Amino acid sequence: MRWLVALSQFLSALLLLTSTATAPARADQLIADLSQSQIAIRSNFTGTQILLFGAVEARTPGARAINRDVIVVVQGPERPMTVRKKEPVGGIWVNHDAVTYPSVPGYYAIASTRPLEVIAPPETLKALHIGVENINPGIPVARSLDGNTQILSPDQEAAFWKALIRNQQRNGLYFNRPGGVTFLGRTLFRATVDIPANVPVGLYMAKVYLLQEGEVIDTISSPLYINKRGLERSIYNMAHSDPFHYGLLAVLVAAFAGWLASAIMGRR
Amino acid sequence: MQIYLPIAELPVSILTILAMGAAVGFLSGMFGIGGGFLMTPLLIFLGIPPAVAVGTQATQIVASSVTGALAHLARNSIDFKMGGVLLGGGILGSLSGIYLFKMLSNIGQIDLAISVVYVLFLSVIGAMMMIESVQAIRAARGGATPRRRSGHHSWIHGLPLKMRFRRSKLYISVIPPVLIGYFVGTLSAIMGVGGGFILIPAMIYILRMPTNVVIGTSFFQIVFVAALTGVMHAVENQAVDIVLAFLLVIGGVVGAQYGVRVAERMPAEQLRALLAALLLLIGLRLGYELVSPPEDPYSITEVQVVK
Numbered sequence: 255m256r257w258l259v260a261l262s263q264f265l266s267a268l269l270l271l272t273s274t275a276t277a278p279a280r281a282d283q284l285i286a287d288l289s290q291s292q293i294a295i296r297s298n299f300t301g302t303q304i305l306l307f308g309a310v311e312a313r314t315p316g317a318r319a320i321n322r323d324v325i326v327v328v329q330g331p332e333r334p335m336t337v338r339k340k341e342p343v344g345g346i347w348v349n350h351d352a353v354t355y356p357s358v359p360g361y362y363a364i365a366s367t368r369p370l371e372v373i374a375p376p377e378t379l380k381a382l383h384i385g386v387e388n389i390n391p392g393i394p395v396a397r398s399l400d401g402n403t404q405i406l407s408p409d410q411e412a413a414f415w416k417a418l419i420r421n422q423q424r425n426g427l428y429f430n431r432p433g434g435v436t437f438l439g440r441t442l443f444r445a446t447v448d449i450p451a452n453v454p455v456g457l458y459m460a461k462v463y464l465l466q467e468g469e470v471i472d473t474i475s476s477p478l479y480i481n482k483r484g485l486e487r488s489i490y491n492m493a494h495s496d497p498f499h500y501g502l503l504a505v506l507v508a509a510f511a512g513w514l515a516s517a518i519m520g521r522r
Numbered sequence: 523m524q525i526y527l528p529i530a531e532l533p534v535s536i537l538t539i540l541a542m543g544a545a546v547g548f549l550s551g552m553f554g555i556g557g558g559f560l561m562t563p564l565l566i567f568l569g570i571p572p573a574v575a576v577g578t579q580a581t582q583i584v585a586s587s588v589t590g591a592l593a594h595l596a597r598n599s600i601d602f603k604m605g606g607v608l609l610g611g612g613i614l615g616s617l618s619g620i621y622l623f624k625m626l627s628n629i630g631q632i633d634l635a636i637s638v639v640y641v642l643f644l645s646v647i648g649a650m651m652m653i654e655s656v657q658a659i660r661a662a663r664g665g666a667t668p669r670r671r672s673g674h675h676s677w678i679h680g681l682p683l684k685m686r687f688r689r690s691k692l693y694i695s696v697i698p699p700v701l702i703g704y705f706v707g708t709l710s711a712i713m714g715v716g717g718g719f720i721l722i723p724a725m726i727y728i729l730r731m732p733t734n735v736v737i738g739t740s741f742f743q744i745v746f747v748a749a750l751t752g753v754m755h756a757v758e759n760q761a762v763d764i765v766l767a768f769l770l771v772i773g774g775v776v777g778a779q780y781g782v783r784v785a786e787r788m789p790a791e792q793l794r795a796l797l798a799a800l801l802l803l804i805g806l807r808l809g810y811e812l813v814s815p816p817e818d819p820y821s822i823t824e825v826q827v828v829k
Contacts (some may be wrong), residue, residue, distance in 0.1 A: 300533045334825040338815050405665075421821065454824075498757050500762070500764070501756025507767075511771045
């Protein structure tokens, strides 16, 4: 009869497994989309706004939506970046120490229903990498004036990282909009996110988190592609794929303009 | 109206760029200079990355120096032989300047290098010109005719590899012009200038060329050095913004015509004193930035991924 016991154990285990597996499916679910999945940078580009809209599908209609929050994180392409600190050397301010981070998002915007610190405990935000202070830029390399790698104290290193965030904020590329997500009624929500004119091009990711009582219930992400189009794109591509002929073209156009100017002046 | 610059990767106001081009063009027409030393700091001030400012400025200089060289060609005031010798040095100088530029960018010191070189040359040449023009104005008021420089033999005449420059009525060694060309070529690649404001005094005071061929010869040499610098900046740093260059050229061409007309009505000494004051002012402004504590000592740059 041992196999029967084993079978019943197996079945109950299976039941337990399926019940836990279906549990999240019974919780509230997110649906969200961006107003556009592509942004074209043309010659008249001066920045834009993207609209993210979505809905919370309540699977447990009886439960009230208390402490329900939505956080939207839009993150740009990651690139290596160097932070340099100026120090006075013989009375002149010189770039002295430098720290290079291997993967820094070129754009990082957060919109949320309420301030982040109210929505969730810091550990949760840290685990999810939500918030500028929780970006993981990889292992930094510090260099001194002579170009040799050096080891900075955690305090010093933190000052460099803070400076990077400060600079990006000043350029309008990192920002946080508490209250940037608004609920329209009980299920619908919308968020607008500013895309400034100086955004780096590349693949962006908009991630939406649904939280209840500080716990993430559901997440959804949709990609956003920002790229140059039209003449901007042709010029940029030519400058990078065929720099010699591009440079030659620029110089010849300039020389022609110079000749044209003298031809017009000479006629007068 | 705004336009997005494809290489500088930021939008600028078309009117601002045209006005800047026109203002610098006006001064360049008035003083007979390229105006690069005014334009490059202005572009950097607008937020254009230094590499793009310098690279783009080189193409703009091609335009203005072609106009200048053609005008002097019509007056037969170019010493082609001397221009060629200067150009030989200039080409080598431009190449090493580009290399230096790239190296300094990689170690994060290019902004400092540009500023220091600017401060140094603007203040030294500005001060020299100021002293000289004030003396000339005084002499003119005193009624005394300025002394003609005697053609005495200097150390330059002791150098080998002598060559005859018929148009300049000189028989000197090619070593000084090649060195001057090299030096100015290097500066032109780093500073985004044609270098006329160094080349012209050097030709007058060191090479002792007659004043009537100096400006034309300088323009002739600058056309080719600036063209090479522009192409090299495009190849090495992908830093030439053709849209920005085009706007600057249009503004510059228009402005230069008015500058030339104003200059015709002003006495040369006062014009030189004015230019000297301008050079000193920009030099002081940039110098002040070097020594005053920056608003934020930290700055960020994207690391160029090597292909």
